[in-house]
Amino acid sequence: xxxxxLTVPRGSVFGFLGPNGSGKTTTIRMLLGLVAPTEGExxxxxxxxxxALPKVGAVVEGPAFYPYLSGAANLMRFDAADPAAHGATxxxxxxDALERVGLSAAAGKRYRNYxxxxxxxxxxxxxxxxxxxxxxxxEPTNGLDPQGTREVRTLVKEIAAEGTTVFVSSHLLAExxxxxxxxxxxxxxxLVAQGTIASLSGGxxxxxKVETPDPDDAARVLTSLGLADVRADGREVTAELGGxxxxxxxxxxxxxxxxxxxLAVVRPSLExxxxxxxxxxxxxxx
Amino acid sequence: MSTxxxxxxxxxxxxxxxxxxxxxxxxxxxxxxxxxxxxEPAPEPPATAGPGTRPVRAFWRLLGSELGLxxxxxxxxxxxxxxxxxxxxxGVALRTFGGADDDMTGLVQDVAGNSLMLTFVSFSFLVLLxxxxxxxxxxxxxxxxxxxxGTLRYLLAAPAGRTRLLAVKYLNAVVYAYAVTAxxxxxxxxxxxVLFPAGDVTLLSGTTATLADxxxxxxxxxxxxxxGMAALAAVALALSVFTEVSIGAIAGTVVLVIVCxxxxxxxxxxxxxxxxxxxxxxxFDAVLRSPIDVAALRDGLLTFGAYIVLFGSIAWAxxxxxxxxx
Numbered sequence: 001x002x003x004x005x006l007t008v009p010r011g012s013v014f015g016f017l018g019p020n021g022s023g024k025t026t027t028i029r030m031l032l033g034l035v036a037p038t039e040g041e042x043x044x045x046x047x048x049x050x051x052a053l054p055k056v057g058a059v060v061e062g063p064a065f066y067p068y069l070s071g072a073a074n075l076m077r078f079d080a081a082d083p084a085a086h087g088a089t090x091x092x093x094x095x096d097a098l099e100r101v102g103l104s105a106a107a108g109k110r111y112r113n114y115x116x117x118x119x120x121x122x123x124x125x126x127x128x129x130x131x132x133x134x135x136x137x138x139e140p141t142n143g144l145d146p147q148g149t150r151e152v153r154t155l156v157k158e159i160a161a162e163g164t165t166v167f168v169s170s171h172l173l174a175e176x177x178x179x180x181x182x183x184x185x186x187x188x189x190x191l192v193a194q195g196t197i198a199s200l201s202g203g204x205x206x207x208x209k210v211e212t213p214d215p216d217d218a219a220r221v222l223t224s225l226g227l228a229d230v231r232a233d234g235r236e237v238t239a240e241l242g243g244x245x246x247x248x249x250x251x252x253x254x255x256x257x258x259x260x261x262x263l264a265v266v267r268p269s270l271e272x273x274x275x276x277x278x279x280x281x282x283x284x285x286x
Numbered sequence: 287m288s289t290x291x292x293x294x295x296x297x298x299x300x301x302x303x304x305x306x307x308x309x310x311x312x313x314x315x316x317x318x319x320x321x322x323x324x325x326e327p328a329p330e331p332p333a334t335a336g337p338g339t340r341p342v343r344a345f346w347r348l349l350g351s352e353l354g355l356x357x358x359x360x361x362x363x364x365x366x367x368x369x370x371x372x373x374x375x376x377g378v379a380l381r382t383f384g385g386a387d388d389d390m391t392g393l394v395q396d397v398a399g400n401s402l403m404l405t406f407v408s409f410s411f412l413v414l415l416x417x418x419x420x421x422x423x424x425x426x427x428x429x430x431x432x433x434x435x436g437t438l439r440y441l442l443a444a445p446a447g448r449t450r451l452l453a454v455k456y457l458n459a460v461v462y463a464y465a466v467t468a469x470x471x472x473x474x475x476x477x478x479x480v481l482f483p484a485g486d487v488t489l490l491s492g493t494t495a496t497l498a499d500x501x502x503x504x505x506x507x508x509x510x511x512x513x514g515m516a517a518l519a520a521v522a523l524a525l526s527v528f529t530e531v532s533i534g535a536i537a538g539t540v541v542l543v544i545v546c547x548x549x550x551x552x553x554x555x556x557x558x559x560x561x562x563x564x565x566x567x568x569x570f571d572a573v574l575r576s577p578i579d580v581a582a583l584r585d586g587l588l589t590f591g592a593y594i595v596l597f598g599s600i601a602w603a604x605x606x607x608x609x610x611x612x
Contacts, residue, residue: 029439029609029610029611032439032442032443032445033442033443033445034439034442034443034609034610034611035609035610035611036607036609049445050445050447053443053444053445054444054445056443058440058443060439060440060443061436061439062436064435064436064437064439064440065437066355066435066437067435068359068360069355076351077351077355078440078441078444080347080348080350080351081348081351081440081441081444081445081446081451082344082444082445082446083340083341083344083345083348083445083446083447083450084344085344087343087344087347126440
């Protein structure tokens with residue numbers, strides 16, 4: 001890990017991306033005081049760690065609970081460990097947290113008998129026991145079925161809407177793209193980029209792709225319309241879209257007698273950014 | 287941290303950086319760092335410090351949770367039950383077969399003559415193996431079990447505080463150690479009173495003590511044996527901090543107890559015997575002297591204290607700086 005400065009705007013849903021082994025989990029462990037940095041200092045929410053941690057809820061490396069206790073008893077146990085939590089309000093807060101993640105009906109059931117999705121939700125409930133300013137979720141949808149993933153996504157959006165900052169680590173790009181407002185990308189212990197999702201993928205240009213049997217004519221038309229970087233490749237012609245309206249381009253092509261078989265606007269995905277920054281795979285530096 | 291306005295401004299800055307000469311999509315870290323500097327986080331109000339009793343109450347609450355976990359766990363209750371049954375079996379056996387035999391040993395004769403002696407006989411049977419096993423299971427599992435199950439990281443992120451958590455874990459083990467001792471003593475006392483005549487107690491010194499005096503001596507021996515078990519719990523806790531596999535810490539402690547007894551059995555090593563815990567465990571019979579052998583009890587308690595300080599420090603030193611990666 002080297003000089004990691006993460007700017008997580010308050011109230012944002014922050015995606016923390018990186019290939020396996022790039023230091024995401026280590027960063028989160030450090031953030032929670034589970035491991036100590038070899039050297040240097042850090043602060044969370046602008047506070048020393050001990051003061052900040054009660055305001056931070058976390059799901060780290062998957063759920064872990066006492067299998068022989070019920071869901072509610074497990075939450076009571078973790079609530080008791082928080083010196084800032086009041087015992088008098090514990091029952092109500094546990095009930096609220098379970099309600100929040102839709103586990104009220106299973107509150108008295110032993111954790112042993114929970115399904116993976118329920119376990120994941122219980123872990124999120126544990127992170128929501130108190131008023132939190134920051135919620136750290138490490139791979140929150142790992143091992144969940146599509147319904148479970150959607151549930152988690154909705155929950156995260158709700159929590160963020162209430163003003164809690166949510167910090168989600170993931171290697172699932174589609175998930176981050178759907179859930180997050182901001183993101184940072186790690187590579188081998190270093191931060192390579194961070195910013196809003198739009199600014200991260202906005203750096204790559206949107207292109208228009210035309211499928212046609214007359215690529216040369218199409219290229220000529222696109223150039224005459226003022227599109228930059230026109231490339232013809234077999235039966236496909238692509239160009240930077242710039243500020244042009246795709247429907248006008250289509251009209252112009254047809255007007256010039258070019259047969260258009262397909263026309264598509266290709267927006268860069270976060271995956272393109274991610275792969276561009278972290279390598280195609282099998283070449284991650286040791 | 288930034289306010290919503292700051293966020294908007296920050297986003298704007300970031301978007302501006304994606305000019306034509308930039309590598310697509312890449313926002314240099316230096317750029318965002320500058321953004322951070324521009325938006326120096328507003329100082330937070332200090333964490334709401336409640337009244338001074340708050341940390342104390344939170345500590346008791348965590349200890350209560352820990353005790354609830356220990357004393358609701360079937361495994362721990364079964365061990366207590368087994369230890370409670372042993373004095374009954376010993377008592378019934380002595381009652382059934384003891385009288386028929388002519389060459390009874392001194393202790394058996396004592397038990398047959400007085401109900402209170404069964405407590406001391408039970409201690410001498412259990413204090414060298416079964417009670418240490420029960421205490422080792424609870425203390426050895428305390429940290430290693432949480433680490434192995436992954437719950438340790440959630441407790442520490444809560445944040446339970448490392449020193450605080452270790453203190454709670456140790457106090458919990460001490461309570462269990464005393465529970466084990468008390469269960470054995472009570473079971474033996476009740477069995478003794480039911481099966482054997484009550485009355486004056488004949489001590490090892492040959493003099494007799496009243497029933498009330500005998501009960502006081504039992505209470506002192508419970509305090510002493512419990513302290514010995516608490517010292518063993520410190521050893522088990524120290525081992526527990528070094529591993530994520532609780533059976534390792536438990537077996538390690540039990541093996542240590544057995545090794546100590548082997549060492550005690552070697553006459554050439556007699557000089558180290560006083561420093562071994564099992565030697566001191568059996569010294570509870572000092573309460574059966576007349577007057578009570580206070581020096582032996584004191585030396586035993588000092589040894590227990592030394593073990594608690596030494597192994598408590600080892601556990602703390604290791605645990606406070608440990609990276610929790612399980």
